[in-house]
Amino acid sequence: MTFVAVPEKLADLWPGITPYRIRRIIIEESKRAHVGHIGSALSVADIVAVLYGCVLHVASADDPLRDRFILSKGHSALALYAALHLKGFVTEDEIHAYCSDRGLCGVHPEHHLCGIDFSTGSLGHGLAVGAGVALAARMRGEPFRSFVLVSDAECNEGSLWETVMFAGHHRLGNLIAIVDDNGQQALGKTKDILDLHPLGDKWRAFGWNVHEVDGHDVTALSAAFRDLLDRGDAPGVIIARTIAGKGVSFMEGKVEWHYLPLSDDQYAQALRELEASATP
């Protein structure tokens, strides 16, 4: 399998799957459903766009040789639904039924929805499952890779470090973790609650290849994925420095946007800001 080359312009890079379109869907659907977790979803929009735009090989949702993606920080589900919708796995009706009764798109992703490899919502679990997937591919000599997106606060969970140790020890080069390092958690700033830094050094100490990049710089993200996959001698982690609520000024870096739904005025402003900064 080959890694898709990075073209000059975003429009060429990801036909249809752009950070702008993902952010727009996040704002539209969270407003439609009147639910929160908006800041967390916006935080990972660029990461998810890069993954589904040029990193993941997913010919179909049930291809046994597809790359697996686990959104271990399940509360960013809306970003994932948006990418899956733009990829054609999730229908318009399904995404419009976000947080509706009898819908398949809830606040946290469940595997009954086409394109969701693993149900998440409980932090500290996804990386172990992703490591099991990577181990399976290695044991069978198959080319698929395993990608797991975790939150920075998720690195509070001891169970995550059990897997970090295991994957480092077994040099699972087909496992890539991405830490959405937005510096926020449910009740405040990570540096005030349980300081994680130097986070890259911690992963490095367990034998992982580490890239620390701007998590909203799609070119830097793409290059980091490419390098980690090319090296393949150890598991790789991208510490993606992000801003919760990225793209909507009044949400950026604000803990309350982990919870709040949008008012009509806020919705209008959010859309205006997204459109103004949209990449052609």
Next chain:
Amino acid sequence: MRKALTETLIEIAQSDPRLVLMTADLGFMVLEPFQERFPDRFFNVGVAEANMVGLATGLASCGYIPYVYSIATFASMRAYEQIRNGPVLHNLPVRIVGIGGGFEYGHGGITHHALEDLAIARVQPGLSVVAPADSNQARNAIRATFDLPGPMYLRLGKRDDYAIPNLDGRFELGRCELVRDGGDVVILSLGSITAQAVDAAEQLAGQGINATVAVVSSLRPAPTEDLAELLSRFTLAVTVEEHYVDGGLGSLVAEVLSEHGIRCTLVRCGVKNRAPIGWGGEDYLRDAAGLSAGQLTKTVCTALGASPA
């Protein structure tokens, strides 16, 4: 049953490449034959049960059938949420093997006594719960359940050196097995403590009390029809389990009696109220909890209004 486990897994692994064995750094002098035979399908993940269950979930999602091995307390409880949100929620064939239910790790103390594992396993939808009574039954239970599409919790005793008379290794998921016939009382048991229940039935016979003994190794799926038919023939049922009395076999039998409107008095023998205080070996702790053959005999006599010999 540990020897039975390793030998049966080797037997299956010879012809089925899906079988993987993982341990959280336990199984000294038990798992080595598998490790030597199939080094590529054996993983000691270290003392990390949560990661082990997560890894097994990922492996199972890609077509493997992983057995994860630890002492019953750690296997069933340390990674309980990972079991719930992993193989249970996704209906994947992960086999959680808990060694030494009840008091089998006697002097190890309460941290090593699995007294609630069956109860917490039994409430998870789609999780088969199996506790064989002896090694031969364990071998057949492992063979019979290997290919199940969903997950299983398997509670295995430590010892391989005894056999329940007349059981002959019989096992069928969702059924119970009769090993003794008698008309005065039905004794129902599962797991290693069944040996004490069978001995109690023998002692009762010496006093002219005839007991039927049923082995209920398949706690889930529960042998509901077998139990309803059996219980309807008796006025006294006694459950015997090396477990807290709530949530396990005694509770299952109470549910069947109630839901089928069967008029039969139930006496639940197990660990009551709280974990035993003080240290002791397996035999001491079983006796203190009223689960030795002698104590069980007295309990049945009292329930029948007979004087113990």
